[in-house]
Amino acid sequence: MVRFELKKVFSRFKNKMAVVILCVLMIVVSLLTMNRVYYTDENGNHTSGMQAAKSLREEKNQWRGYVTDKVLKKVLKEREEIYQTKEVLSEENTKEQDKAYAKTQGISSIVEMINTAFSPWRDYDGFAIDRISPEEAARVYERRISNLKEWLDSGEEYFPEGQKEFLIRQYETLETPFYYEYYEGWSALLQNISTFLLMLALIIGFLVSGIFSDEFVTKADSIFFSTKAGRNRAIVSKIKAGFFIVTGFYVVFVMLYTFIVLFALGMEGAGCPIQWDMWRSVYHVTFFEGYLFIVAGGYVGTLFASALAMIVSAAVHSTAAAVIMPFMVLCAFPFLSRIITLPGMCSFFPDQLLDIYNSLKESVLVEIGGKVMDTAGVILPVYLFASGVLFPVLYLIYKRAEVK
Amino acid sequence: MELKFDNLTKEFGNFTAVDHLNLTMTKGVYGLLGVNGAGKTTLMRMLCTLLKPTEGRITCDGKDIFEMDGEYRKVLGYLPQDFGFYPEFTVKDYLLYISTLKGIPPAAARKRVKDMILKVGLSKAANKKMKKLSGGMKRRVGIAQAMLNNPKILVLDEPTAGLDPNERIRFRNLISELSEERLVLLSTHIVSDIEYIANEIWLMKDGKLMHKGRAEELIHSMEENVWECFVEKDLVSSFVKRYKISNMKSEMGGVTLRIISQEKPFENAVQAEPTLEDVFLYYFGEKAGDGNGAV
Ligand SMILES: Nc1ncnc2c1ncn2[C@@H]1O[C@H](COP(=O)(O)OP(=O)(O)OP(=O)(O)O)[C@@H](O)[C@H]1O
Ligand SMILES: [Mg+2]
Numbered sequence: 274m275v276r277f278e279l280k281k282v283f284s285r286f287k288n289k290m291a292v293v294i295l296c297v298l299m300i301v302v303s304l305l306t307m308n309r310v311y312y313t314d315e316n317g318n319h320t321s322g323m324q325a326a327k328s329l330r331e332e333k334n335q336w337r338g339y340v341t342d343k344v345l346k347k348v349l350k351e352r353e354e355i356y357q358t359k360e361v362l363s364e365e366n367t368k369e370q371d372k373a374y375a376k377t378q379g380i381s382s383i384v385e386m387i388n389t390a391f392s393p394w395r396d397y398d399g400f401a402i403d404r405i406s407p408e409e410a411a412r413v414y415e416r417r418i419s420n421l422k423e424w425l426d427s428g429e430e431y432f433p434e435g436q437k438e439f440l441i442r443q444y445e446t447l448e449t450p451f452y453y454e455y456y457e458g459w460s461a462l463l464q465n466i467s468t469f470l471l472m473l474a475l476i477i478g479f480l481v482s483g484i485f486s487d488e489f490v491t492k493a494d495s496i497f498f499s500t501k502a503g504r505n506r507a508i509v510s511k512i513k514a515g516f517f518i519v520t521g522f523y524v525v526f527v528m529l530y531t532f533i534v535l536f537a538l539g540m541e542g543a544g545c546p547i548q549w550d551m552w553r554s555v556y557h558v559t560f561f562e563g564y565l566f567i568v569a570g571g572y573v574g575t576l577f578a579s580a581l582a583m584i585v586s587a588a589v590h591s592t593a594a595a596v597i598m599p600f601m602v603l604c605a606f607p608f609l610s611r612i613i614t615l616p617g618m619c620s621f622f623p624d625q626l627l628d629i630y631n632s633l634k635e636s637v638l639v640e641i642g643g644k645v646m647d648t649a650g651v652i653l654p655v656y657l658f659a660s661g662v663l664f665p666v667l668y669l670i671y672k673r674a675e676v677k
Numbered sequence: 678m679e680l681k682f683d684n685l686t687k688e689f690g691n692f693t694a695v696d697h698l699n700l701t702m703t704k705g706v707y708g709l710l711g712v713n714g715a716g717k718t719t720l721m722r723m724l725c726t727l728l729k730p731t732e733g734r735i736t737c738d739g740k741d742i743f744e745m746d747g748e749y750r751k752v753l754g755y756l757p758q759d760f761g762f763y764p765e766f767t768v769k770d771y772l773l774y775i776s777t778l779k780g781i782p783p784a785a786a787r788k789r790v791k792d793m794i795l796k797v798g799l800s801k802a803a804n805k806k807m808k809k810l811s812g813g814m815k816r817r818v819g820i821a822q823a824m825l826n827n828p829k830i831l832v833l834d835e836p837t838a839g840l841d842p843n844e845r846i847r848f849r850n851l852i853s854e855l856s857e858e859r860l861v862l863l864s865t866h867i868v869s870d871i872e873y874i875a876n877e878i879w880l881m882k883d884g885k886l887m888h889k890g891r892a893e894e895l896i897h898s899m900e901e902n903v904w905e906c907f908v909e910k911d912l913v914s915s916f917v918k919r920y921k922i923s924n925m926k927s928e929m930g931g932v933t934l935r936i937i938s939q940e941k942p943f944e945n946a947v948q949a950e951p952t953l954e955d956v957f958l959y960y961f962g963e964k965a966g967d968g969n970g971a972v
Contacts, residue, residue: 285765
């Protein structure tokens, strides 16, 4: 019976079109993602894309390993040697500077980390590294913690005591030194994945929005509901079809996108801490774990939005009304927040599930029952549970449907 | 098997579409006759568990059909008056799908679908998409799906609507053939559809049952007479205003009218043998000048 439900969905022209559009979007986003990796060759020319990734990979992987104080000191020395030439010091000569940069690409991320650590909080001073001694550079990890403490003490932003403690504890317990290797493939993947997941969620919502209402729209309802299974097993089949579409499409397209990007840009770096990209993150996760968290959030968001779409579809008997639901749930709030300042409660709205990337980067903390947590960690199980509740509700609504 | 309507009522807002019906059906063909808006479809929808009654209940061998749920619908076949299909499904796919909904095991379903396609004469169209079928073909698919589970209760809502005369006769014969050994409720506003095949005819108006019985019984229940007379064309309109006219036939120099009236309407009118058509008009007809309807 599920087979027929799926057949109904995918025999519709508009749904076939939606799948085609999804494939096109995936290719476009993949291409855009691939061009997020840049490389500067020895002549100072900039390139991006697969070839750039390959070259950068070679440079960076020469420095593969844990970034200990010894490595940090070495980085500082290396950089000094490259930049101390006469050509580079003449500031007008940008070409020479680009050439010099080309030589430091292998350590670029380490340099950036040092710069960040010695810049004011939430600021980036690209020359900070020039002002510090190798001994200071070696204390970069401690600097991360002391910066936080300073900033918390400055009172620039208000944090309750519990949250302060939580932040400091998270910073202090982060495992150092960081492991370093080429990670730009993962980094690029994560930067664009939220956009891709949102598009995927909306199209999946579109696909499932007709499963329940189309019986009414096509007037097939009177026969459907007068059959033996029409008010029980057939509804379960519809729910299953919806679930399979959500899960199947999500898994397949996320995997495709991931493989395309990582195949083009390189798989390594999965085990590097996310702090390479998100210095202030409170999460103790690697790029791969961060990726799983983002993808899981996206799945729950997609499932929740699709379940709502199906409920509207079953209750209002209109596919058009159902299609709007995922947009409302996943797009309306981020859109509104650009026009008006929304209250803090909004970080609990389901649109946040598709933007776990930003939660990893800048967590919004809450205290629940004396325990401090990041909102992303709260909403994920909450909406997973909510989706679980929506399905039985959907069943009951459809079971009681009348044909008028 | 005994189906029983017990004070069955359906209201839409403060409009009563079906009004306290008390009826019992056993085996045989029941013809439900009524004008547009009489409540036929509403009654049938309740019988097929598509609408919940506002008041009263329907029982099948003493059990409420809504409580019986799938057990009841297992023995039900329904051809709605106005219905749609999944446009991209082929006839065969569609029938296989409905078989699944009706709980027929796959192997049996395939055989049954094949048989039904033959029976309703759709062999050539079996692999055509539903959206490419003509109105008559769609009705045949409709009848085929209703019969898939060999239902003990068959509900047909205006099965012959929109069919050409040939199709209509073929359909009538098909229905009469299918109606053996089961309970069939068939609605129509075309008298000839059920005149010969119904064991019992129900006349329905404004949600109420006006009369029921075999065709002859209904004809005898008429308290007025039927007259035929030949009048000049100019006089026709005055007759139409005064009497219920069940038929009009233009001829050279005038019109032959069939009039339903207690007394003789015209000098040289002759009394005629009443038919079911006349009964229909007698109960449901309006004089052209009478907005509120007669009876
Ligand atoms: N869903 C509804 N909401 C409000 N009124 C309705 C609804 N369905 C039917 N009605 C009204 O109930 C009355 C009976 O309708 P029904 O369709 O049962 O008549 P019918 O005898 O089948 O007519 P027809 O011969 O035209 O098919 C009509 O006046 C109709 O307007
Ligand atoms: Mg009707």
